[in-house]
Amino acid sequence: xxxxxxxxxxxxxxxxxxxxxxxxxxxxxxxxxxxxxxxxxxxxxxxxxxxxxxxxxxxxxxxxxxxxxxxxxxxxxxxxxxxxxxxxxxxxxxxxxxxxxxxxxxxxxxxxxxxxxxxxxxxxxxxxxxxxxxxxxxxxxxxxxxxxxxxxxxxxxxxxxxxxxxxxxxxxxxxxxxxxxxxxxxxxxxxxxxxxxxxxxxxxxxxxxxxxxxxxxxxxxxxxxxxxxxxxxxxxxxxxxxxxxxxxxxxxxxxxxxxxxxxxxxxxxxxxxxxxxxxxxxxxxxxxxxxxxxxxxxxxxxxxxxxxxxxxxxxxxxxxxxxxxxxxxxxxxxxxxxxxxxxxxxxxxxxxxxxxxxxxxxxxxxxxxxxxxxxxxxxxxxxxxxxxxxxxxxxxxxxxxxxxxxxxxxxxxxxxxxxxxxxxxxxxxxxxxxxxxxxxxxxxxxxxxxxxxxxxxxxxxxxxxxxxxxxxxxxxxxxxxxxxxxxxxxxxxxxxxxxxxxxxxxxxxxxxxxxxxxxxxxxxxxxxxxxxxxxxxxxxxxxxxxxxxxxxxxxxxxxxxxxxxxxxxxxxxxxxxxxxxxxxxxxxxxxxxxxxxxxxxxxxxxx
Numbered sequence: 359x360x361x362x363x364x365x366x367x368x369x370x371x372x373x374x375x376x377x378x379x380x381x382x383x384x385x386x387x388x389x390x391x392x393x394x395x396x397x398x399x400x401x402x403x404x405x406x407x408x409x410x411x412x413x414x415x416x417x418x419x420x421x422x423x424x425x426x427x428x429x430x431x432x433x434x435x436x437x438x439x440x441x442x443x444x445x446x447x448x449x450x451x452x453x454x455x456x457x458x459x460x461x462x463x464x465x466x467x468x469x470x471x472x473x474x475x476x477x478x479x480x481x482x483x484x485x486x487x488x489x490x491x492x493x494x495x496x497x498x499x500x501x502x503x504x505x506x507x508x509x510x511x512x513x514x515x516x517x518x519x520x521x522x523x524x525x526x527x528x529x530x531x532x533x534x535x536x537x538x539x540x541x542x543x544x545x546x547x548x549x550x551x552x553x554x555x556x557x558x559x560x561x562x563x564x565x566x567x568x569x570x571x572x573x574x575x576x577x578x579x580x581x582x583x584x585x586x587x588x589x590x591x592x593x594x595x596x597x598x599x600x601x602x603x604x605x606x607x608x609x610x611x612x613x614x615x616x617x618x619x620x621x622x623x624x625x626x627x628x629x630x631x632x633x634x635x636x637x638x639x640x641x642x643x644x645x646x647x648x649x650x651x652x653x654x655x656x657x658x659x660x661x662x663x664x665x666x667x668x669x670x671x672x673x674x675x676x677x678x679x680x681x682x683x684x685x686x687x688x689x690x691x692x693x694x695x696x697x698x699x700x701x702x703x704x705x706x707x708x709x710x711x712x713x714x715x716x717x718x719x720x721x722x723x724x725x726x727x728x729x730x731x732x733x734x735x736x737x738x739x740x741x742x743x744x745x746x747x748x749x750x751x752x753x754x755x756x757x758x759x760x761x762x763x764x765x766x767x768x769x770x771x772x773x774x775x776x777x778x779x780x781x782x783x784x785x786x787x788x789x790x791x792x793x794x795x796x797x798x799x800x801x802x803x804x805x806x807x808x809x810x811x812x813x814x815x816x817x818x819x820x821x822x823x824x825x826x827x828x829x830x831x832x833x834x835x836x837x838x839x840x841x842x843x844x845x846x847x848x849x850x851x852x853x854x855x856x857x858x859x860x861x862x863x864x865x866x867x868x869x870x871x872x873x874x875x876x877x878x879x880x881x882x883x884x885x886x887x888x889x890x891x892x893x894x895x896x897x898x899x900x901x902x903x904x905x906x907x908x909x910x911x912x913x914x915x916x917x918x919x920x921x922x923x924x925x926x927x928x929x930x931x932x933x934x935x936x937x938x939x940x941x942x943x944x945x946x947x948x949x950x951x952x953x954x955x956x957x958x959x960x961x962x963x964x965x
Contacts, residue, residue: 544684
């Protein structure tokens, strides 16, 4: 096997093994975890449990958002902004009914809006609740929690520039006021204030909770993180839903939790594929980041606990917590980071291991999309830019490949002289490379450098909201999903539907784009004559078509990148090799492969 073919097979195999192991192998090797159903005899539920308190540090007590079973007739206030619709419940003052106006469930523009938050009593309850924990001299009933019935004192509709104000009083002279505001994007601002009109000092601590009942419908791959995301004092972290069950039960606690103290910056919440719900405390002030699991009811909680406040008679205190509930729009999140001072907020988007590649690649794709206006064309333009950037490496590689071709006669002569002495052959080959100043590994370098680039683009296309339902041309109306055309109905010519994406039938009856991918791989292969070794011939003959079927389940945007990359690589290699005296005989190689069918000789048979 000549070194050029070795390099090609090795690099190609490595590229696809990395992607396939990540995309396909992950769920098989590490099955998605689902929590067990609670036992029938379990009776202690958060719906009936009051938050535990301690004398001096109520912020360390257990706050359970699940103690928020609302009555069906609970009054509500409407939420209406350019991007959001829904309502908030006056029971607990909870933000628990929220849909995204600018996003639809499917590609059909008439389909339902994406539903992000849902109240208790509906499917998959998911909501944000805010309250206080009681300290010295106060009982849990003396502070507002998830069951408190608030009264409206100002505002009737929560809209951009139109906040609403809620109020509740206890019997000990404390008046609690909650002001909720929302901007034109996805950020709520919740300001909780307490005034002490009593005769004794009140010690209490505010908190905010995002609660999710049960697992959401997960994507089922390991390309995108779905679960808890948090930043505390400059450190970013992720927690899968499966890890919540491993949290420790601290002394004095009734529920397992993972707590992290923060002093400068941070946030905590839940991230879905394209959406997130994140609590953001006041930056620059100490707070506690808490991830908690309620096993009795299968509830996941992300919590912000503020420090204890000592409010003297006649005094007041307040705290502000923000809630981001919406789509993971890069522009919007970056603006909150750069202009609103939420440190590291852009990392709420899952950039992956190769974030140093993924971030600039996404930025470039975003800019190109803004200039061109078509995401498919933007991907093609991005591919061209990336190929230009690696052109110096590619040039050296193709020059090395051309020179390796020139050395073929001398290599064959060395093999004849060395016979079965492989050590001698290896030594003389290395000397030949040294004398001719040829690096046999140079041909592999550009392909290897594409592995992190390919992964980064794969991450961008699989994860980034901007590609969701992004159209190209014709039938390619969602570049984040597989090609919807199919051989099954002759690419739409027959009056029956194509198989559903992700099914085995869809993978067998592939679409147009994967077929084009296979053809470009096959043509690129024909730049060089078929290897003499029958086993290599078999590998080369089947490789394009095997990958064609394997890639048919990938996002069509990624396949468009691969097709464009193959085409540009073909042109580059042809021109560079031709400029060095080795003009590839493409049509001759195709004719030779047709006339000489690939047959593996049975060496075990003796004449």
